[in-house]
Amino acid sequence: MLPTPGVTFVPRMLSLAALWLLGAMLAGCAAVGPAAAPATAVAAPAAAEPADALPKVELTSELLFRLVFAEIAVQRGEPGPAYFDLMTAARQTRDPRIARRAMEIALGARQMPEALEAAGLWNRLAPADTDGAQAFASLLVGSGRYEEARPLLEHQLAITPNPLELLDRLQRVIAHGAQPGPGQALLQALGARYCDDPATAFDAHLVLARGARAAGDDAGAIGHTRAALALRPGSEGALMAVVQLLADGTARAATSDEALSLLSAHLQAHPDAADVRLVYARVLVGSNRLEDARQQFEELLRRSPDSPDPLFALGVLALEAERYADARGYFERYLDKVGSAPDRDLDTVYMNLSRVAEGQHRLDEALQWLHKVSGPDQQAAARERQAFILARLDRVDEALVLLRQIPAANDSEQLQRTLAEGQLLREARRYQQSYDLLDKALQAHPDDAGLLYECAMTAERLDRIDLMEARLRHLIALRPDNAHAYNALGYSLADRNIRLQEAYQLIDHALSLAPDDGFIVDSMGWVQYRLGNLPAARDALRRAFAIKADPDVAAHLGEVLWASGDHSGARQLLLEAHKRDGDSDTLRETLQRLKIQP
Numbered sequence: 173m174l175p176t177p178g179v180t181f182v183p184r185m186l187s188l189a190a191l192w193l194l195g196a197m198l199a200g201c202a203a204v205g206p207a208a209a210p211a212t213a214v215a216a217p218a219a220a221e222p223a224d225a226l227p228k229v230e231l232t233s234e235l236l237f238r239l240v241f242a243e244i245a246v247q248r249g250e251p252g253p254a255y256f257d258l259m260t261a262a263r264q265t266r267d268p269r270i271a272r273r274a275m276e277i278a279l280g281a282r283q284m285p286e287a288l289e290a291a292g293l294w295n296r297l298a299p300a301d302t303d304g305a306q307a308f309a310s311l312l313v314g315s316g317r318y319e320e321a322r323p324l325l326e327h328q329l330a331i332t333p334n335p336l337e338l339l340d341r342l343q344r345v346i347a348h349g350a351q352p353g354p355g356q357a358l359l360q361a362l363g364a365r366y367c368d369d370p371a372t373a374f375d376a377h378l379v380l381a382r383g384a385r386a387a388g389d390d391a392g393a394i395g396h397t398r399a400a401l402a403l404r405p406g407s408e409g410a411l412m413a414v415v416q417l418l419a420d421g422t423a424r425a426a427t428s429d430e431a432l433s434l435l436s437a438h439l440q441a442h443p444d445a446a447d448v449r450l451v452y453a454r455v456l457v458g459s460n461r462l463e464d465a466r467q468q469f470e471e472l473l474r475r476s477p478d479s480p481d482p483l484f485a486l487g488v489l490a491l492e493a494e495r496y497a498d499a500r501g502y503f504e505r506y507l508d509k510v511g512s513a514p515d516r517d518l519d520t521v522y523m524n525l526s527r528v529a530e531g532q533h534r535l536d537e538a539l540q541w542l543h544k545v546s547g548p549d550q551q552a553a554a555r556e557r558q559a560f561i562l563a564r565l566d567r568v569d570e571a572l573v574l575l576r577q578i579p580a581a582n583d584s585e586q587l588q589r590t591l592a593e594g595q596l597l598r599e600a601r602r603y604q605q606s607y608d609l610l611d612k613a614l615q616a617h618p619d620d621a622g623l624l625y626e627c628a629m630t631a632e633r634l635d636r637i638d639l640m641e642a643r644l645r646h647l648i649a650l651r652p653d654n655a656h657a658y659n660a661l662g663y664s665l666a667d668r669n670i671r672l673q674e675a676y677q678l679i680d681h682a683l684s685l686a687p688d689d690g691f692i693v694d695s696m697g698w699v700q701y702r703l704g705n706l707p708a709a710r711d712a713l714r715r716a717f718a719i720k721a722d723p724d725v726a727a728h729l730g731e732v733l734w735a736s737g738d739h740s741g742a743r744q745l746l747l748e749a750h751k752r753d754g755d756s757d758t759l760r761e762t763l764q765r766l767k768i769q770p
Contacts, residue, residue: 227266235261239270242277251281259290268298275307288315295324302328313342316351318358325362336375339363343379347386356387367399374403374410381417385427393418394430401434408445411438419455428459446476453485460688462489480509484521491524494721496531503528519550526557533753535561552578552585556592560599568600587613591622594630603633614643621651625660632664640664655685659692666699675699690720698728706736723749723756731762743768 238257245254258274261267275290288311294301295308305324312321325342329335339362346355359380366376377400384392397414404410411434419431435452439445453468466489473482487502503525510516522544529538538561545554555578562571575593580586590613597606610627617623628643640661647657662678665671679695686692697712713729726749733742746763750770754760763770 226269235265242273246277246280251277251283255281255283255286255290259293262290262293262297266297268294268301268304271297272304272307284311284315287311302331310345313345313355313358314348316354318355322358322362325358329362336366336372336379339366339376340379340382343383343386346383353387356383356389356392359383360392370403374400377403378413378417381414385417390427393427397430397434406441408438408442408448411435411448412451415451415455419458428455431455432459444475446472450481457485457489462492465489478509480506480516483509487521487524491527491531494531496528500525500528500532517547519545519547519554523550523554523557526554530561535565556589559592560596563596563600568596568602571596571600587617587620587622591626594626598626598630598633601633603630606630607634619646619650621647621654624650625657628657628660632660637664637668653685655682655689655692658682658685659689659695662699663695666695666702669702672699672702676703688719690716690722690725693719694722694725694728697732701728701732701735706732710736721749721752723753724758727756727759727762731766734766742766 238261242254242257242261245251245257255274255277258270258277262270262274271290271294275287275294278284278287278290288308291304291308291311294304298304306328309321309324309328312318312324325338329338332338339359342362343359346359360383363376363380363383366372367380369376377396381393381396381400384390384396397418401410401414415431415435418427418434432452432455435448435455438448439452442448449468449472453465453472456462456465456468466486469482469485469489472479473486476482483502483506487499487506490496490499490502503521506521507518510518522541526538526541529535529541539558542554542558542561545551555574559571559575562568562574572593575589575596578589580589590609594606594610594613597603597609607627607630610623610630614620614623614627624643624647628640628647631637631639631643644657644661647654648661651657658678659682662675662682665675666679676699679692679699682692683689683696693712694716697709697716700706700709700712709732710729713725713732717725717729726745730742730746730749733739733745743766746759746766746768747770749756749759750763754770
C-alpha cells in the first residue's frame with residue numbers, strides 16, 4: 173500500500189503507476205470529474221504514451237501530499253487549488269500524466285485558459301503522445317489560435333487513418349468557436365488536398381461546405397456542395413446529403429434557394445423520387461413558400477394515396493392558413509389511415525384538431541380533443557390550452573384552477589405558467605389582476621422578455637401608457653431585434669392618435685425586422701391612416717389582410733375603405749369578418765361607429 177502523508181519512509185525511484193491508480197479512484201467520486209478527452213477534441217484518443225518513455229520519479233512525501241491533496245480538493249469542488257498543485261507537480265516531475273490530469277480538472281471546471289496551459293505542458297513533456305497533441309491542438313483551435321494549431325493538425329492528419337473524420341471534428345470545433353471566419357481559412361487550407369483525391373473528394377467537399385456555412389460564407393458553401401454533387405451526379409443519396417447541409421432549420425436564404433434548385437432539378441429528371449419530393453416540400457415550408465409546399469404534398473398524396481404523411485402535412489398547412497374545414501378533413505383522414513399505431517404521435521394530431529375546433533367556434537369539441545392528449549410531452553400544453561378555452565366559455569375561475577394545477581419541473585416552466593395566467597386574466601378582461609401578477613413576477617425577473625412584453629400589454633389595457641412604454645423601452649434595450657416590442661409601442665401610439673411621427677418610425681423599424689409579419693403590416697396601414705395617407709394605408713392593410721385574415725385587421729381595412737368612399741366594399745368586408753369571428757372588440761366597435769348592423 174502507498175504510504176500516507178507524514179510517514180518518513182519513502183521508497184526510492186518508485187513508479188507513479190500505483191499512485192495514479194489512487195488518483196483515478198479518487199477522481200471517480202469527484203465533484204469535478206475527469207474528462208475522457210477535452211470537450212473540444214477534434215479526434216478520438218490514440219494509444220497512451222509508452223511506459224518506458226515516462227520519467228522515473230521519486231515519490232517524496234511532498235509530491236504524494238500534492239497529488240492526494242489535489243484529488244481531495246476536486247472532491248470538495250475546489251478545482252483551482254487542485255489545478256495549481258498538479259501543475260506544480262507536473263513541472264517538478266516532468267511527468268505528462270500529471271499535466272493531463274490538471275487539464276482534465278480545468279476542463280471539468282470550464283476553465284479554458286488553464287486547460288490550454290496544461291495541455292501545452294502535456295504536449296511539451298510528451299511530444300510523441302498523440303492524445304496530448306490532439307488535446308493541445310483542440311484547445312488552441314477553440315481559443316482561436318489557429319496558426320499555432322496548424323502544424324499540430326497537419327501532423328495529425330498525416331498520421332491518422334481517418335483524416336476526413338478528424339477534419340470534420342475540426343470543422344465542428346471551429347464552428348462553435350468565437351472566430352469561425354479565420355478558422356474557416358485554416359480548415360480550407362487543411363482540406364484542400366483531400367478535395368483532389370477521388371477517394372476522399374466527395375466527403376471533403378461536404379466538410380468544407382459545412383465549415384463555409386458556419387462562417388457565413390454562403391458562396392463557399394454552395395461552391396463546395398456543387399462540387400460534391402458533380403462527383404456523384406444523379407445519386408439520390410448524394411443529393412440528400414448535400415440538401416441536408418444546405419437547408420436545415422437555420423438555413424440562410426442563399427443556401428436554402430440552392431437546395432430548392434437542386435431538388436427541383438432532380439425531380440424533373442426523376443418525378444417518382446418520393447423521398448426527394450418529401451424533402452423538397454419540407455424545404456419549401458422552411459422557406460415560407462407554403463402554397464408551393466402544399467402542391468408538392470398534394471402530388472405526394474396523388475402518387476401514394478395510402479401514405480398518411482402527406483395528409484398530416486396538408487392538415488398543418490391548411491390549419492396555418494385558417495382553412496379549418498380542409499384541415500379537419502386532412503387530419504380525420506390521417507387518423508383513419510394510422511388508427512392507433514404506437515409509432516405515431518397522435519397527441520399532436522389531437523392538439524391540431526382542437527385548434528381546428530376552436531377556429532370553427534366549437535369550443536366543447538376542442539376540449540374533447542384536448543382530453544385525448546395523454547403523452548407527457550404534450551400534456552402540459554394541452555392542459556394550458558384547456559384553461560384558455562374554459563375562459564372563453566366564461567368559466568374563468570375553473571380555468572385558473574386548472575392552470576395552477578399544471579406541474580412545473582423548474583423555474584423556467586413556472587415562469588411559463590405565470591405568463592399563461594397573466595395572458596388568461598387579460599383575455600378575461602381582469603386587467604388589474606393580470607397586471608399585479610405579472611408585475612410581481614417581473615420584480616423577481618426584471619429582464620425576462622416575456623414578462624416585460626406581457627406586462628406592457630396589460631398596462632396598455634389599463635390605459636397606463638407610461639408603464640407600457642417603460643416596459644417596452646426596457647425590452648427594446650435588452651432585445652434590439654425584437655420586432656414586436658417596436659410594433660406594440662408604435663401601434664399603441666397610433667391607435668391613440670398621439671406622437672404619430674414617432675409611431676411611424678417605430679413601426680417602420682419593426683417592419684424592417686419582420687417584413688412579412690401580418691400584424692406589423694397592419695400597424696403600418698393603421699399609422700398611415702392616422703397620418704392621413706389613405707392610399708398607402710389601404711395598400712398596407714390589404715397586404716396585411718392577405719397575410720392574416722384577422723378580424724382586427726379586417727376592422728382596420730374596413731374603416732379605411734369607408735374613409736376612402738368605398739362604403740359598399742367596407743360593409744361587405746366587415747360583415748363577412750363578423751360572421752367568421754364576432755368576438756373582436758375592435759371589429760364590434762368599428763361596426764358600431766360606422767352604424768353597420770350585423
